[in-house]
Amino acid sequence: MMENKGIYALLDCHQDVFSRYFCGEGVPDWIAEKLGDATVKAFPFPVAPNMTREPDTGYPKLDECLKHPFFQYYLTEAVLHGFKMLYTNGNGTLDSFASFWQTVANTFANRSSVLGYELLNEPSVPELAEVIETGDVDRIYLAPMYKKLHEVIRQVDDKHIIFFEPCVADLFQTGLEEGPGGIDYNDRQAFSYHVYCIDVTKQGDPKSDLICDIDDALLISLRYEEAKKKKFGGMMLTEFGAISNSTEGVKELHRITGLADEFFQSWSYWQFKKYQDLTTAARPATTESFYTEDGELEMNKVKALSRSYAQAIAGQPSFMFFEPISSTFELDFIVNTDIKQPTIIYINEDLNYPHGNVINISPTNSLTWISTERNYYEFSTTTSTKNGTIITIKITPKTLNWFKRTWNWLKMKIYFWNK
Structure with missing residues (x-):
């Protein structure tokens, strides 16, 4: 079904706070029980008093879990020991994790709708002391683990992208020196990172535009520069958002997606639907997902994330920009005439260009364009276009002329008068 709709899935081994035994989710119960x-x-212990446990499962009761922000539970001895056990193969845990990933990769190796495999979401620290020295967890624990997982995955799938993420405590600089497959796999591995503003309300919305402007820009630029310097391969902003449908929340979406365009970063928003997620259950379902409690789409979020962008570029991109208020889009690139495939740009015609659009190309006659499918435009070089030419594509909404605006206004008035 996904393949038929052109939808790609990133298979993410998602955990938050390791296990349901620890007010989170992640590893199977039998792994946590090995502790x-x-x-x-x-x-x-030592974050909170002892909790009442459900008699049939032994899990802490959810209402007691939700009395504390879930990230505090990363500091408990049980969660710290859990990550230490995983990273060091205590009780054969890493061997089991490797077997899991090999099974997943073997199952999806030939699925074109799978973008890749993200090895572990937000890996945390195994010892509190190792939070002090930035990068230690990456160097000592994650890099060897990722290499092992890469090796077992590549035995059954040598094609899909492997995504690897630094320790969640390493906000500004990681201890990773290369991707898990080394430089030879840089076309099939990607550095994964998350961006969340540090100064937010309980709903996840920014308290201060200034602070979030600085914080978001700093985090993305530092991640980009590190990945570029260390030659990690690809990179992707695999998580951001978790905000409400408010004006402040939408401004944060505009801010981060604009920065992603500046650095030519792919991204994925958290989250599509709540799906009974334990670690966000203290918030209303509307806080993070696209849907209200009644199942209605939150269109402010949808429109904010429905941006015009280039899906393929026949050359080297130098600038991409989408202004969400005016829906103005611009792409600048140095054309490579040896590339015979077209440059492809996606636009959401219903949300951003309801009355049509105007396309301007500079230099004039350097490109021709066609649109054989709604929302998609293909641009191809002409015979007169010289290799290395800097080309600009600009797309703006078509505005209604005065007569059409007036006629639409009159029709609306007549409709309400008749009501």
Whole structure:
């Protein structure tokens, strides 16, 4: 079904706080139980008092879990020990994790609708002391683990992209020196990172535009410069958002997606639907997802994320910009005439160009364009276009002329008068 609709899936081993035994989600129960009964039952020491457990599962009761922000539970001894056990192969845990990933890769190796495999979401610290020295968790634990996972995946799938993420505590500089496959796999591996403003309300919305402007720009630029310097391969902003449908939330979406365009970054928003996510259950479902409690789409978010962008570029891009208020889009690139495939630009005609659009190309006659499918435009070089030419494509909304605006206004008035 996804393949038929042109939808790609990033298979993400998603965890938050390691296990349901620790007010989170992630590893199977039998993995957490390898920590031992004493460690499991000691949770949430030393962050909070002991919690009441459900008699049939042994899980902490959800209403008690939700009394504290979920990220605090990363500091409990049980969660710290859980990550240490995984990273160091305690009780064969890493071997089991590798077997899991090999099974997943073997299952999806030939699926064109799979973008790739993200090895572990937001890996955390195994010891509090290792938060102090930035990059230690990456160097000592994650890099060897990622290499092992890469090796077992590549035994059954040598084509899909492997996404690797630094320790969640390494906000500004990681300890990773290369991708898990080394430089030979830079066309099939990607550095994954997340961006969230640090100064937000309980709904995830920015308190201060100034602080979030600085914070978002700093995080994305630092990640970009590090990946470029260390030659990580590709990179992708695999998580951001988690905001409400408010004006401030939408401004944050505009801010981050604009920065992503500036650095030519692909991105994915968190989250599509709540899906009973434990670690965000303290918030209303509308806080992070596209849907209200009644199942209605939150169109402010949808429109904010429905941006014009280039899906393929026949050359080297130098500038891409979408202004969400006016729906003005611009792409500048140095054309490579040896590339015979077209430059492809996606626009959302219903949301951003309801009355049509105007396309301007500079230099004039350097490109021709066609649109055989709604929302998609293909641009191809002409015989007169010289290799290395700097080309600009600009798309703006077509505005209604005075007569049409007046006629539409009259029709609306007549409709309401008749009501």
